Amino acid sequence: xxxxxxxxxxxxxxxxxxxxxxxxxxxxxxxxxxxxxxxxxxxxxxxxxxxxxxxxxxxxxxxxxxxxxxxxxxxxxxxxxxxxxxxxxxxxxxxxxxxxxxxxxxxxxxxxxxxxxxxxxxxxxxxxxxxxxxxxxxxxxxxxxxxxxxxxxxxxxxxxxxxxxxxxxxxxxxxxxxxxxxxxxxxxxxxxxxxxxxxxxxxxxxxxxxxxxxxxxxxxxxxxxxxxxxxxxxxxxxxxxxxxxxxxxxxxxxxxxxxxxxxxxxxxxxxxxxxxxxxxxxxxxxxxxxxxxxxxxxxxxxxxxxxxxxxxxxxxxxxxxxxxxxxxxxxxxxxxxxxxxxxxxxxxxxxxxxxxxxxxxxxxx
Amino acid sequence: xxxxxxxxxxxxxxxxxxxxxxxxxxxxxxxxxxxxxxxxxxxxxxxxxxxxxxxxxxxxxxxxxxxxxxxxxxxxxxxxxxxxxxxxxxxxxxxxxxxxxxxxxxxxxxxxxxxxxxxxxxxxxxxxxxxxxxxxxxxxxxxxxxxxxxxxxxxxxxxxxxxxxxxxxxxxxxxxxxxxxxxxxxxxxxxxxxxxxxxxxxxxxxxxxxxxxxxxxxxxxxxxxxxxxxxxxxxxxxxxxxxxxxxxxxxxxxxxxxxxxxxxxxxxxxxxxxxxxxxxxxxxxxxxxxxxxxxxxxxxxxxxxxxxxxxxxxxx
Numbered sequence: 001x002x003x004x005x006x007x008x009x010x011x012x013x014x015x016x017x018x019x020x021x022x023x024x025x026x027x028x029x030x031x032x033x034x035x036x037x038x039x040x041x042x043x044x045x046x047x048x049x050x051x052x053x054x055x056x057x058x059x060x061x062x063x064x065x066x067x068x069x070x071x072x073x074x075x076x077x078x079x080x081x082x083x084x085x086x087x088x089x090x091x092x093x094x095x096x097x098x099x100x101x102x103x104x105x106x107x108x109x110x111x112x113x114x115x116x117x118x119x120x121x122x123x124x125x126x127x128x129x130x131x132x133x134x135x136x137x138x139x140x141x142x143x144x145x146x147x148x149x150x151x152x153x154x155x156x157x158x159x160x161x162x163x164x165x166x167x168x169x170x171x172x173x174x175x176x177x178x179x180x181x182x183x184x185x186x187x188x189x190x191x192x193x194x195x196x197x198x199x200x201x202x203x204x205x206x207x208x209x210x211x212x213x214x215x216x217x218x219x220x221x222x223x224x225x226x227x228x229x230x231x232x233x234x235x236x237x238x239x240x241x242x243x244x245x246x247x248x249x250x251x252x253x254x255x256x257x258x259x260x261x262x263x264x265x266x267x268x269x270x271x272x273x274x275x276x277x278x279x280x281x282x283x284x285x286x287x288x289x290x291x292x293x294x295x296x297x298x299x300x301x302x303x304x305x306x307x308x309x310x311x312x313x314x315x316x317x318x319x320x321x322x323x324x325x326x327x328x329x330x331x332x333x334x335x336x337x338x339x340x341x342x343x344x345x346x347x348x349x350x351x352x353x354x355x356x357x358x359x360x361x362x363x364x365x
Numbered sequence: 366x367x368x369x370x371x372x373x374x375x376x377x378x379x380x381x382x383x384x385x386x387x388x389x390x391x392x393x394x395x396x397x398x399x400x401x402x403x404x405x406x407x408x409x410x411x412x413x414x415x416x417x418x419x420x421x422x423x424x425x426x427x428x429x430x431x432x433x434x435x436x437x438x439x440x441x442x443x444x445x446x447x448x449x450x451x452x453x454x455x456x457x458x459x460x461x462x463x464x465x466x467x468x469x470x471x472x473x474x475x476x477x478x479x480x481x482x483x484x485x486x487x488x489x490x491x492x493x494x495x496x497x498x499x500x501x502x503x504x505x506x507x508x509x510x511x512x513x514x515x516x517x518x519x520x521x522x523x524x525x526x527x528x529x530x531x532x533x534x535x536x537x538x539x540x541x542x543x544x545x546x547x548x549x550x551x552x553x554x555x556x557x558x559x560x561x562x563x564x565x566x567x568x569x570x571x572x573x574x575x576x577x578x579x580x581x582x583x584x585x586x587x588x589x590x591x592x593x594x595x596x597x598x599x600x601x602x603x604x605x606x607x608x609x610x611x612x613x614x615x616x617x618x619x620x621x622x623x624x625x626x627x628x629x630x631x632x633x634x635x636x637x638x639x640x641x642x643x644x645x646x647x648x649x650x651x652x653x654x655x656x657x658x659x660x661x662x663x664x665x666x667x668x669x670x671x672x673x674x675x676x677x678x679x680x681x
Contacts, residue, residue, distance in 0.1 A: 006457070006677065041479070087462055117370045135651075143658040148409070148462070149601045150654060153647040156594045160647075164640040281470055320481045325474030332467045333453065340457045 006344040007083040015340040017291060020342050025303075031334075032327050041319050048309025049317065050324075060309070062195035066267060067305035068298075069124070069204045070276070071094065072257035075290060075297040076208055081252040083215055084228040088222030090136065090151025090250060091256040092280025093158035094129035095274075098260025100162055101128025103271035106184050106264075107170075114187035121188060122261040129257015130250050132158065137249035141242040143320070145168025147249065155280065162273050170271070181271040190266040199318060200262040205298070207255065212294035256280065278325070285332045304328060372563075376632035380625055381509045389520035389623025390578040394599035395606065395613050396520075396527050397571025401447075402603055403562030405544035405671040409465030410450050412596025413472020414569050418443040418576025420476040423587045424483055435490065436516070436577050443573015444566040446472055453531040455558060458675035459483070469596070480587045488585030492516060502618060514582040516574070523571065528610040539562055544669035547676035557676045572596070584651040594647070595624070603649045605657060607667040616653075623649045 013019065014162035054064045060107030074091045081088040088094075101122035109117045132154060138143035165181065172182040190198040215221035227234035227244050234241055257277065268275050286304055311324020394411055394532040401408045408414075422444035426435025446468065495501075497511040531537040534616040542550035543560040551557050579591055600619055600678065606613030626633075635642065661667070 145658045156647040160644045322477035329471030336459045
């Protein structure tokens with residue numbers, strides 16, 4: 001029986017990852033169009049609306065950038081951990097707990113001046129995120145508990161913590177019976193940079209730059225990458241794996257928590273269960289598409305911000321915004337496939353035992 | 366009264382009934398994940414596959430008028446969605462964590478998209494609890510064990526079948542070999558890709574059935590977020606169960622209990638807000654993982670040796 005096999009190309013296709021990205025995006029849009037057609041919607045109309053809502057004019061673009069901020073920070077959080085081969089699937093929970101901490105600070109500091117309160121909320125959010133990641137970090141570092149599961153479970157716990165606070169201790173006394181947190185004081189709103197984009201953009205860019213340089217240029221980052229590629233090598237080189245795991249996961253949580261603080265001061269009027277809006281999960285896709293490199297995270301985050309803003313806009317023509325979630329996953333699938341095909345080609349192989357020819361060629365590659 | 370808590374009879378029976386119900390649902394999903402992992406494929410897409418099974422099962426049951434056809438559809442859809450992971454993680458050898466997570470996001474998104482028109486539709490078709498005649502009339506035991514949804518008994522049956530196939534058949538041996546040492550399985554003449562794809566598909570079908578259990582039996586109907594993170598608990602349960610059917614079953618009952626309790630805090634007069642109790646399954650998962658890691662610290666890992674490693678014969 002002749003069957004298709006993947007054979008490593010002697011030279012990868014020119015263009016590499018950007019090409020894979022373009023092809024993957026195109027494939028995702030095509031598959032999304034098929035889905036829309038099946039559902040009885042017009043793909044052209046949907047895509048045109050999504051495009052104009054996200055990139056149509058400066059105001060639209062400023063909304064897209066607003067979305068890109070938490071996506072970039074969540075993506076960065078995932079990417080830092082992944083540099084060391086760790087999976088922080090809990091960015092969602094860390095964002096939520098960061099926002100919760102920031103909301104708590106807003107209650108204490110109701111009378112503080114704007115800049116002081118905003119700074120306290122954003123720093124507090126980061127610390128909240130760090131605390132939410134501390135448990136999984138310590139459990140992974142000292143007793144080897146799988147961090148994927150622990151960080152995930154803490155997402156569910158964070159949602160319920162907010163639900164509990166909103167229903168109980170933090171219930172808005174002026175909510176006329178509505179179950180909601182009290183409105184944030186007005187001086188806690190982040191000022192706008194231009195149009196609808198708030199100052200959080202500058203914070204996100206600065207954090208991306210600093211951490212990106214730390215990972216790629218500092219000895220700390222070098223040790224991180226060594227530990228990520230081989231734990232044994234790292235131990236031999238005298239790198240303390242336990243401390244590295246602890247610091248990396250906590251740093252990852254800090255960045256996600258920062259996103260929570262920025263979301264609350266920048267976009268929210270009060271703490272809600274949906275303050276994170278799935279940014280933590282989308283951040284995983286963003287990081288994966290950026291090949292876990294902080295440098296690529298920003299560009300992917302803007303694209304995903306656009307897909308999400310576009311997704312919101314099509315609700316007006318009666319199309320579910322779940323389309324944008326599906327598109328985000330399809331983009332990742334498309335890019336993974338294209339990425340594999342850049343390095344491998346599909347060949348029809350003879351059955352086992354008759355393929356000395358192709359084996360020898362692979363060895364020489 | 367024990368420790369100042371009251372245990373009214375009806376409440377205890379109700380709790381144990383629901384524990385078996387939730388436990389059987391999560392058991393199905395966990396069994397499926399365990400099969401995939403025993404073949405060496407970590408599939409973090411359980412949450413997405415369950416969501417697709419839940420919506421697909423409900424839609425087909427409503428459209429055909431038969432819960433059994435809905436169940437069949439859920440299994441097929443679960444298996445089909447799982448093959449996306451099969452294509453990426455097994456055939457293309459992409460990172461299994463990334464591919465699985467993408468499958469969850471995709472599955473949940475697609476389920477929400479598909480379910481838009483079915484949200485709030487009255488669940489006119491659903492599974493009716495089985496009546497085992499005299500058995501069902503026994504006090505306590507009858508209500509708890511013999512008035513369950515047919516899917517609970519299906520879960521028990523599939524558990525036995527899974528155990529038998531994995532441990533007592535040549536095919537099961539080959540499948541486990543693919544998860545322990547893919548190169549060895551390959552040298553023995555088995556198709557590692559074939560075995561792994563099969564395991565992933567079966568895992569998806571089981572997750573799909575677990576999802577349909579939710580939408581056709583436990584809380585009939587479709588609402589966004591009906592799976593509510595239970596797919597992730599199913600993944601954790603496999604680790605808790607050390608990749609063994611019997612321990613997964615035990616864990617499923619334990620987690621069933623934790624999932625059933627939060628809705629019943631009032632009948633037990635428990636302190637604290639029910640919302641705090643709803644954290645219990647997730648807190649329990651973390652506690653169990655930490656306890657497990659402490660206990661098993663110096664023992665060899667129970668995980669299949671080749672779990673998470675892609676296999677490309679050409680690059681061996």
